[in-house]
Amino acid sequence: MNIKMSALFIVAMFSLSACNLGASQSAEDGTGPEATEAPALETQVAEPAVEATATVEHKDIPGEFPESPSGVVGDQDSSITADDNRAPSGDRFTFTRFERPFNSETMDEYYPFIDIQEGVVYMDDNWIYVAIALKSDEASRELKGRYGVEIDLDLDGGGDWLILASNPVSTDWTTDGVEAWFDANDDVGGAVAAATDEKPEFGDGYESFEFGPGVGSDPDLAWVRISSADPNIVHLAVKTDILNGSKRFLAGLWAGEDDLDPSMFDLSDHFTHEQAGAALIELNVFYPIKEISAIDNTCRMAIGFQPTGREPGLCPLPGSLAGEEQIDAGCAAANIVCRQSLTAAYSEPVCICTEP
Numbered sequence: 243m244n245i246k247m248s249a250l251f252i253v254a255m256f257s258l259s260a261c262n263l264g265a266s267q268s269a270e271d272g273t274g275p276e277a278t279e280a281p282a283l284e285t286q287v288a289e290p291a292v293e294a295t296a297t298v299e300h301k302d303i304p305g306e307f308p309e310s311p312s313g314v315v316g317d318q319d320s321s322i323t324a325d326d327n328r329a330p331s332g333d334r335f336t337f338t339r340f341e342r343p344f345n346s347e348t349m350d351e352y353y354p355f356i357d358i359q360e361g362v363v364y365m366d367d368n369w370i371y372v373a374i375a376l377k378s379d380e381a382s383r384e385l386k387g388r389y390g391v392e393i394d395l396d397l398d399g400g401g402d403w404l405i406l407a408s409n410p411v412s413t414d415w416t417t418d419g420v421e422a423w424f425d426a427n428d429d430v431g432g433a434v435a436a437a438t439d440e441k442p443e444f445g446d447g448y449e450s451f452e453f454g455p456g457v458g459s460d461p462d463l464a465w466v467r468i469s470s471a472d473p474n475i476v477h478l479a480v481k482t483d484i485l486n487g488s489k490r491f492l493a494g495l496w497a498g499e500d501d502l503d504p505s506m507f508d509l510s511d512h513f514t515h516e517q518a519g520a521a522l523i524e525l526n527v528f529y530p531i532k533e534i535s536a537i538d539n540t541c542r543m544a545i546g547f548q549p550t551g552r553e554p555g556l557c558p559l560p561g562s563l564a565g566e567e568q569i570d571a572g573c574a575a576a577n578i579v580c581r582q583s584l585t586a587a588y589s590e591p592v593c594i595c596t597e598p
């Protein structure tokens with residue numbers, strides 16, 4: 243079986259403009275749109291404040307994806323074991339790897355709209371594009387969750403940016419419901435990035451709210467839409483400005499609900515394994531999932547460079563790079579399962595590690 247999934251890493255030779263995003267704004271400082279002035283006459287009805295945000299003029303709107311992906315990632319399909327109230331594999335809390343599109347404790351409700359199946363990252367000079375394929379849900383056809391991409395700029399395993407979009411409904415690009423968070427004080431990842439620390443830490447996670455309704459110096463920084471070709475695929479676009487001139491990064495994908503909270507990153511540092519629980523019945527000390535539920539993520543793709551296998555959080559590399567070389571993502575060749583890509587006209591197989 244051809245398991246050369248890593249052949250997809252296409253080095254992007256772009257000249258990126260190093261652009262400063264300006265000072266960040268706190269979510270609490272009330273820098274929303276200015277309130278409409280009070281009407282002179284009592285009989286006049288004040289315009290609702292929401293009107294002010296609706297008049298944002300967008301200059302830079304993302305277009306269609308480039309032809310060639312820069313990275314593809316597969317993820318577990320939990321629907322196959324949902325009737326047993328468990329995930330099939332891929333839920334490794336100690337490595338910040340989640341596969342829990344279920345409700346807490348009983349795990350008898352399965353949420354296809356947050357079960358990531360596959361993801362693709364593309365890049366051009368101006369945009370990083372992300373496609374996240376969720377489990378097809380014929381019943382609701384609603385993407386009711388939060389969908390995001392986490393970007394590690396310095397390849398140390400600690401994420402630096404988290405772009406999140408809530409409840410996308412439109413097949414046209416929109417900034418509605420999109421937020422961009424930055425970890426300015428660099429505490430995401432804790433002492434040992436992408437692995438649980440000895441004691442839970444209570445850092446502030448992604449504390450710097452860089453983009454959202456009325457927040458941020460660039461009203462066009464990040465966007466979302468639903469694929470017009472497939473209602474179970476979310477598209478995100480964020481400007482390459484966030485890379486600060488770099489051309490390489492690690493990218494992991496997220497889907498979730500309330501527990502996908504920027505302030506709680508890394509989730510594996512914020513909770514103990516006992517508190518978080520586990521979605522794998524094999525981990526019977528921790529099963530079922532408890533304080534972290536209704537969430538899914540992927541391992542990290544290397545974008546713009548050939549990974550060594552030592553990058554924290556990296557997807558397992560098949561072939562000669564797999565094994566002891568990899569710090570936390572080694573996967574025995576016998577446990578790598580590959581299939582055709584769901585999301586892209588992509589010729590290489592997409593693989594996952596099926597180890598518990």
Ligand SMILES: [Ca+2]
Nearest residue numbers: 317340341539
């Ligand atoms: Ca997963």
Ligand SMILES: [Ca+2]
Nearest residue numbers: 317318357358
């Ligand atoms: Ca999944």
Ligand SMILES: [Ca+2]
Nearest residue numbers: 395396398400
């Ligand atoms: Ca980092």
Ligand SMILES: [Ca+2]
Nearest residue numbers: 425429446447
């Ligand atoms: Ca922080």
